[in-house]
């Protein structure tokens with residue numbers, strides 16, 4: 051049954067249609083123990099903690115513009131910082147409509163079911179809650195987590211995780227057990243994971259609750275300071291300059307098209323798209339006007355009719371990326387098999403909770419990964435073609451939100467993409483360029499010139515930590531551990547388009563791009579204070595780090611291949627061949 055729809059008076063700015071509140075006010079004050087909340091989650095409820103309030107999001111799931119996965123990764127966790135980073139103040143306030151109580155004492159995070167956490171039933175909760183079981187969205191997450199484990203060679207995984215129903219460990223070791231990797235390979239891969247984790251534990255502050263709580267408090271104070279200093283206010287004048295740049299690039303493209311310099315024209319079109327991507331990124335994060343509908347509209351116009359892509363597709367992956375940054379199992383932006391394996395764990399058949407399928411390390415990957423350091427730049431020159439495929443798959447399959455604020459985005463983007471292929475494909479490529487060879491040159495140059503953009507998009511994470519330090523790690527520490535910034539002179543900011551301040555952006559995704567440089571010194575101060583290293587590399591050094599990391603995984607792949615060969619030979623001897 052769908053929840054009844056009402057207009058919420060508290061959100062006049064966006065006149066949002068949201069489902070009717072689900073718990074009467076008197077129930078919101080109930081004090082709920084961690085054990086009881088665990089029982090509710092075991093019953094399939096989508097519960098997270100916000101400012102010590104217990105929020106049950108079940109009735110909202112189908113309406114959430116941020117998608118289901120974003121919420122799933124917060125189940126059983128204190129989501130205060132993630133929610134603050136990703137929502138407007140009004141939306142954050144409105145979440146209390148879904149409050150079912152407050153927490154008792156200090157909250158200790160669970161591993162969310164989607165990440166392999168398991169939850170014990172609570173007898174009283176089973177009784178109380180059983181009549182809600184027909185709720186459409188309440189199909190059990192814990193059941194889902196269990197079936198995920200069973201699908202992925204369950205028995206073995208459970209053994210590896212100690213067989214406990216109550217543990218709060220992560221799914222990390224599950225994926226390698228999921229495929230066909232032999233025990234020797236697993237020993238090798240596990241030892242690499244252990245080494246990586248030990249390095250992180252040495253380099254970053256301890257995970258005990260006092261240290262992490264201290265970091266969180268200082269991070270929240272920093273956010274208040276940033277707000278007080280006006281750094282959330284958009285600098286619209288900067289966009290006038292941006293617009294002037296877009297128009298000049300587009301007019302130059304038309305000029306060269308007209309005089310028959312097709313490759314030069316293509317180069318300007320590619321640069322025009324590259325520059326626009328930065329603005330689409332701002333809009334996707336609601337970091338321009340801070341109004342969800344207006345910013346998303348700006349982003350969709352740039353992405354679809356102008357760029358031939360889908361902002362909805364990008365947001366769907368990007369939102370999850372911002373929550374589980376650089377996690378091999380959960381972050382779609384980290385999953386590039388069979389072309390790249392950015393971490394050794396991809397060599398052991400990893401389960402993607404985003405794509406809900408195994409990412410097998412199979413023949414094509416085994417062939418390509420050893421050369422990945424050499425293929426990094428060539429593959430990225432073709433990156434834009436891949437984006438068309440992803441965008442159309444997303445739009446045709448209707449994977450985006452079908453209800454709530456964002457229900458119409460899909461139709462808007464399909465229409466926008468058709469307009470794109472009309473002006474780009476028909477009017478420019480087909481009608482304005484006479485020869486097939488010139489057409490080919492124009493298309494290739496306009497697409498390949500986006501390579502630096504694709505480097506910028508991957509640079510900030512590929513060389514950074516991918517370790518899962520568990521649910522006790524605070525949001526700010528995790529963002530700074532998994533993300534690097536690129537140092538560049540201010541005059542080059544237009545080239546990097548804000549993507550050089552990824553770490554700052556991950557801490558505060560809604561800060562408008564043109565204020566990120568001013569925010570940097572505040573973040574550096576914060577990092578020094580809480581003793582978290584702030585990763586800042588020059589563009590060339592950052593590239594070196596990435597290539598180095600890709601090379602390292604190639605070497606690990608070679609060792610793994612040796613292990614597998616030895617295992618196969620031993621098996622042959624054992625079977626008497």
Ligand code: HEM
Pocket residue numbers: 066098105106107110114115116117120121124129132133136137138141144145148334335336342365369370373
């Ligand atoms: C009952 C709980 C929730 C409600 C009512 C809610 C509501 C909303 C609304 C109205 C928006 C549109 C943007 C805005 O107005 O700020 C939004 C966006 C978003 N939400 Fe939530 N949300 C909830 C829980 C969560 C949780 C737990 C997460 C995970 C951290 C999350 C992640 C996101 C993301 C990533 C976006 C950006 C979507 C986009 O711009 O594409 N939300 N949410």
